[in-house]
Amino acid sequence: MKTDYSYIVEDLLNWYSENKRILPWREKPDPYYIWVSEIMLQQTRVEAVKGYFSRFISAFPTIKALSEAPEEQLLKLWEGLGYYNRVRNMQKAAQTIVADYNGSLPADYTALLKLSGIGSYTAGAIASIAFKMPVPAVDGNVLRVTKRLSGSYDDITQPKVKKELETDLLAVMPGNRSGDFNQALMDLGATICIPNGKPLCDACPLAKFCIAFQQNITSDLPVRPSKKSRRLENRTILVLEYQDKFAIMKRPSKGLLAGLWEFPNLDGHLSIEKTEGLLKEYRIFSYSMELLGSAKHIFSHVEWHMLGYRIKLFSLEHEIWDGMIWASKKDLQYTFTLPTAFSAYTKQIIAEKEQHTKC
Known part of the structure; x- marks a missing residue:
């Protein structure tokens, strides 16, 4: 009308x-x-x-x-x-x-x-x-x-x-x-x-x-139908560090966050024991690990509930995953694009650098 x-x-x-x-x-x-x-x-x-x-x-x-x-x-x-x-x-x-x-x-x-x-x-x-x-x-x-x-x-x-x-x-x-x-x-x-x-x-x-x-x-007013509930996904984020650099990988060229860089991550919330078992499978034996805490990110149709671990490697003799590269803190800040979904963990790394700079 x-x-x-x-x-x-x-x-x-x-x-x-x-x-x-x-x-x-x-x-x-x-x-x-x-x-x-x-x-x-x-x-x-x-x-x-x-x-x-x-x-x-x-x-x-x-x-x-x-x-x-x-x-x-x-x-x-x-x-x-x-x-x-x-x-x-x-x-x-x-x-x-x-x-x-x-x-x-x-x-x-x-x-x-x-x-x-x-x-x-x-x-x-x-x-x-x-x-x-x-x-x-x-x-x-x-x-x-x-x-x-x-x-x-x-x-x-x-x-x-x-x-x-x-x-x-x-x-x-x-x-x-x-x-x-x-x-x-x-x-x-x-x-x-x-x-x-x-x-x-x-x-x-x-x-x-x-x-x-x-x-x-x-x-x-105005009228709009109720939004469909988002799908919830649990993810474990691995912030791997070696010689002051951090492991990142590129996401597939299609789908959610297509073509962007990310920290290695896995389906589900892995306990410390399961994460240690996973590292053993990848022949990683010399490291320290700390819990970075949980974070949440909401996409339009998906909601990620994340659990992060920071894993500092003391030695590395082989490639862990195909396509993985090591980026410095400066690279993470100025060169590579990591989605906001990972910002809870990226910010911890950048903030740590700033604290060291001020000392």
């Missing part, structure tokens, strides 16, 4: 002019900056993205530089943001842009949609903010704001609901201020019509229009 949102345009733009957030990528609406920021902001909070954005643009100031970046450097700069396919797709898109568009993002919504990793939201954000095109950019914030405004119980996880909203908003895009309109909806959802906790309706410029506010149903 078509919904008319023309009544919110003027009040929303006036509010945005007075209250818009000051963000690094807004200082200069460069299409490349907007693209990088929008990809980073997927699944990540604005405050966390600011530092990543500055470091990324400093390392890769142009799309051509991004297209030519060594993957290890690219992933290291992304470390901690997660969902690493986002940056891999960015590089694929950058290579296409260099080959087909002379190194500049195309000022064409349809062409943007054809680039790797760019969907309707990102294409709409780039097109409207950078190129002043009257197209919508519908993300979770925009869905939440509009469904509360209209008092709609539509399931916002359904693709058709997002498509219908894009059509409704397309009809009211305010010409060359379409980028401001899209960002105003995003900012309103991020700062006023918030997803967690009670929305700040008293500060909302659209409260007088909002059905959810009038009917006291803001906590019911």
Whole structure:
């Protein structure tokens, strides 16, 4: 069912002019900056993205530089943001842009949609903010704001609901201020019509229009089905140390954490006795071992419960696992990309180095 949102345009733009957030990528609406920021902001909070954005643009100031970046450097700069396919797709898109568009993002919504990793939201954000095109950019914030405004119980996880909203908003895009309109909806959802906790309706410029506010149903909207419970997996993490270097291995090129480095790890929680038995199987006899403790990491569909051991080898006469390499603490900090899942153990190693440095 078509919904008319023309009544919110003027009040929303006036509010945005007075209250818009000051963000690094807004200082200069460069299409490349907007693209990088929008990809980073997927699944990540604005405050966390600011530092990543500055470091990324400093390392890769142009799309051509991004297209030519060594993957290890690219992933290291992304470390901690997660969902690493986002940056891999960015590089694929950058290579296409260099080959087909002379190194500049195309000022064409349809062409943007054809680039790797760019969907309707990102294409709409780039097109409207950078190129002043009257197209919508519908993300979770925009869905939440509009469904509360209209008092709609539509399931916002359904693709058709997002498509219908894009059509409704397309009809009211305010010409060359379409980028401001899209960002105003995003900012309103991020700062006023918030997803967690009670929305700040008293500060909302659209409260007088909002059905959810009038009917006291803001906590019911928007509607999304309950998430499926995550699969729990127990893992034992082996932090093997030899001559001040640590064993890491590369994960398979497909699947969870594809192509990233990790500490050797095994299914289940192994006791000290079983871990010692495993080391004996690998002909490791001269070592010391300490418990590093437990840690937990949550992925979208899987939850790892980890138990870590630090095992210092006093001698090593053979390769333990195929593909395993030894990395220094400096390598772990600046070169190799280990997922956030292992940060509880990586941080212990790095912190220990810092303590020694201060002595």
